[in-house]
Amino acid sequence: MPPTEAGPSPGAPSPARLIVDLGAIVANYRALAARAAPAATAAVVKADAYGLGAARVAPALARAGCASFFVAQLGEGVALRRALGPAPAIYVLNGLGSGEDGVFQANGLAPVLNDLGEIAAWSACARASGQRLAAILHFDTGMSRLGLGPAEASRLEAEPERVADLALDYVMSHLVVSEDADQPINAAQLAEFRARRAAWPLVRASLVNSSGIFLGPEYRFDLVRAGAALYGVNPLARRPNPQVGVVRLEAKILQIRAVDPPRSVGYGATFRVTRPTRIATVALGYADGFLRSLSNRGHAYCGDIRVPIVGRVSMDLLTLDVTPAPAARPGDWVELIGPHLPVDEVADAAGTNAYEVLVRLGPRPERVYVGDRAAP
Numbered sequence: 001m002p003p004t005e006a007g008p009s010p011g012a013p014s015p016a017r018l019i020v021d022l023g024a025i026v027a028n029y030r031a032l033a034a035r036a037a038p039a040a041t042a043a044v045v046k047a048d049a050y051g052l053g054a055a056r057v058a059p060a061l062a063r064a065g066c067a068s069f070f071v072a073q074l075g076e077g078v079a080l081r082r083a084l085g086p087a088p089a090i091y092v093l094n095g096l097g098s099g100e101d102g103v104f105q106a107n108g109l110a111p112v113l114n115d116l117g118e119i120a121a122w123s124a125c126a127r128a129s130g131q132r133l134a135a136i137l138h139f140d141t142g143m144s145r146l147g148l149g150p151a152e153a154s155r156l157e158a159e160p161e162r163v164a165d166l167a168l169d170y171v172m173s174h175l176v177v178s179e180d181a182d183q184p185i186n187a188a189q190l191a192e193f194r195a196r197r198a199a200w201p202l203v204r205a206s207l208v209n210s211s212g213i214f215l216g217p218e219y220r221f222d223l224v225r226a227g228a229a230l231y232g233v234n235p236l237a238r239r240p241n242p243q244v245g246v247v248r249l250e251a252k253i254l255q256i257r258a259v260d261p262p263r264s265v266g267y268g269a270t271f272r273v274t275r276p277t278r279i280a281t282v283a284l285g286y287a288d289g290f291l292r293s294l295s296n297r298g299h300a301y302c303g304d305i306r307v308p309i310v311g312r313v314s315m316d317l318l319t320l321d322v323t324p325a326p327a328a329r330p331g332d333w334v335e336l337i338g339p340h341l342p343v344d345e346v347a348d349a350a351g352t353n354a355y356e357v358l359v360r361l362g363p364r365p366e367r368v369y370v371g372d373r374a375a376p
């Protein structure tokens, strides 16, 4: 994917960097694929592989044997096809928008068809081109977001000729609370999906995301769709993370100053020092996608020493109380996400989920890729 204007400029060292371990992503893929087998494991790389860079992440997964990829938007699919070449299947979850069929076809992309109108449009396109075009049929079993609802699904069952011109790769649905095995909605959605699926006995099936892989073999069908767990996010509520960490967000200390009472730190004077305090100013802020809700709540590591974020996270800067880290110096890198600070812990402190913490990381922190065996 082309660098954006907001990204680092060549020759100007970036004061913040996101180190992405492609080897760890591949290890997570292999662990999920081993658990899911004999179901195949697809990689979900929407939103630029959850902010980590689909142009690097997806080819590494393809080399590890991943043959199917999911994106959300058509533009993501076009960019992914360029990165992956012709072989892997690429499915677009948001479906077929009006007038988009030419772009889908030209790039060998398959839509996830979410209603009867999309089915009719893709079928017309198939007839016009004289090819049985690939697609996935999406049934809504409880998310109430995308997919054919019960009435449309029943109508399609009664009129299966509506899909006679298509090559249906899968029927699919999507779980609402798969991270929590104790929730009865999981079994209810499974039962509804089985009932829907029974009308399409010759078509393969796909129900679960990362978390759903851990609900048991009856949930896995023929294909699982793994996103977050590839990127080190914990797929399990209230249980230890079976995945390995993938990212490390680091930023440089610009200055360290002594601040004495009664002074405060940052905009809004939200943190007042109560004792002589060493404040480190770090070159990372919400313009980098580091969440402002971590003001006075998040942490950082100076080496092995945990220090609190004090005061507001501002656009380009945040401030740490480094009194407990007397060796910290300007020019040092501090860790904001990484081995000491898993992305799930950062998300808890920010009052959001790990997905949002990752996808918010904007283009400004330099992406540094490590662990790619095929790289020069």
Ligand SMILES: *Cc1c(COP(=O)(O)O)cnc(C)c1O
Pocket: 044, 046, 093, 174, 208, 209, 210, 211, 225, 226, 227, 228, 229
């Ligand atoms: C995003 C998404 C996934 C991947 O979910 P994770 O929780 O990140 O594994 C799978 N299926 C659908 C339909 C999605 O939208």
